[in-house]
Amino acid sequence: xxxxxxxxxxxxxxxxxxxxxxxxxxxxxxxxxxxxxxxxxxxxxxxxxxxxxxxxxxxxxxxxxxxxxxxxxxxxxxxxxxxxxxxxxxxxxxxxxxxxxxxxxxxxxxxxxxxxxxxxxxxxxxxxxxxxxxxxxxxxxxxxxxxxxxxxxxxxxxxxxxxxxxxxxxxxxxxxxxxxxxxxxxxxxxxxxxxxxxxxxxxxxxxxxxxxxxxxxxxxxxxxxxxxxxxxxxxxxxxxxxxxxxxxxxxxxxxxxxxxxxxxxxxxxxxxxxxxxxxxxxxxxxxxxx
Numbered sequence: 001x002x003x004x005x006x007x008x009x010x011x012x013x014x015x016x017x018x019x020x021x022x023x024x025x026x027x028x029x030x031x032x033x034x035x036x037x038x039x040x041x042x043x044x045x046x047x048x049x050x051x052x053x054x055x056x057x058x059x060x061x062x063x064x065x066x067x068x069x070x071x072x073x074x075x076x077x078x079x080x081x082x083x084x085x086x087x088x089x090x091x092x093x094x095x096x097x098x099x100x101x102x103x104x105x106x107x108x109x110x111x112x113x114x115x116x117x118x119x120x121x122x123x124x125x126x127x128x129x130x131x132x133x134x135x136x137x138x139x140x141x142x143x144x145x146x147x148x149x150x151x152x153x154x155x156x157x158x159x160x161x162x163x164x165x166x167x168x169x170x171x172x173x174x175x176x177x178x179x180x181x182x183x184x185x186x187x188x189x190x191x192x193x194x195x196x197x198x199x200x201x202x203x204x205x206x207x208x209x210x211x212x213x214x215x216x217x218x219x220x221x222x223x224x225x226x227x228x229x230x231x232x233x234x235x236x237x238x239x240x241x242x243x244x245x246x247x248x249x250x251x252x253x254x255x256x257x258x259x260x261x262x263x264x265x266x267x268x269x270x271x272x273x274x275x276x277x278x279x280x281x282x283x284x285x286x287x288x289x290x
Contacts, residue, residue: 003067004074005060011073011092018047018097020104028102036234037099039139047097047104049229050137050203051222055091055119055212056130058082064117064124070094071115079169080130088130091118098136098226108222112215121213130211131169134221136204136229143199144178149232150204151176153242154197155272156228158287159264160253161208162271165287169194170207174288175275185278189290220253239272 001012020026021044026034039046055071059082065074071091080088099105117123138146154176158165165171172191173182182190198205212218224246231242243265254260270281280288 002071002073003065005065005089006073006075008075008077011075014052014072014092014094017094018050020045020097025104025107026102028106029100029104033100033102037230046139047099048139049098049226049233050095050139051093051098051225052095052135052137052203053093053212053218053221054131054133055093055218056080056132057089057091057118057124057126058130059125060089061117061123068111068115068118070111071118080126082127089124091115095137098222098229100226100230105222109219112218116215119212119215119218126211126213128211131164131167131207132209132212132221134206134209134225135200136206136225137202138229138233141202141233143202143204146204146229147176147197147199149236150197150228151275152236153228153232153239153272154275155239155268155270156224156243156246156264157206157208158196158271158275159268160224161210162267162284162287164208164210165196166290170196171290172196175278217253220249223249224253239269243268 026038026045029038037048039048056077058080070093072094074089074091076087077090078087080090082088096108097104112119136146136150165174171194172189173195174189176197177185179190182188194207196208198207209221227246227249228242231237231245247261250261250264267284270284273279274284274288
């Protein structure tokens, strides 16, 4: 089943790859990092942060549909087909550990490389109608608790994927509030599913990210999400301090183009102010207004 395409919402359940019985997997992590991101119950190690990703494609490379270490399965998706009325495809990862640099992260990145024929657009093409949803989990926290913490730093995610704020599949609840708060704010920008970041029972699904086009891109997004979640949960500092941490990742995303990086950083601060206060600066107006 994991190596074949199923109909929508009928793929196999994901494996819990954020658990390991081997201390080799935590090699390379500093003691402080182990304390912050690893839980050990005497029998196995668990990553306190988890991530799952959805790779939407118009078509899949011939012969590439098979079982991968990275993916729990494949399913058809009518929202990302090459033509109207034609289904596209979605590959969904297992539940992965979300960690800093070390042996375990290296193993995750190796799984991504092995799935290149699915992830990379030169093999399995995607288009603007495809998305790259990312789901985040934190051990011991509900989806709503994750929302409350990550909301304080989500401006960088908005800035990177700002063009998706106009997409009807992910453009609701732009301020990442509860439904009751949305009503109270007077502008009922709400949908039960098609939100920027959808709260689930024990995780938070960012629907905003754009399609995955390469393995490198997937790795950089993994690194970014780790830094955002770690900062939100363990550090809780100023937004500018978080931006300094992620700036090297942004530079890699934009191949060292400092003008583009600086623009993303500038916009991230305007988006962050909007998320927390509702103030819409003229430079982000075109993405906020539906």
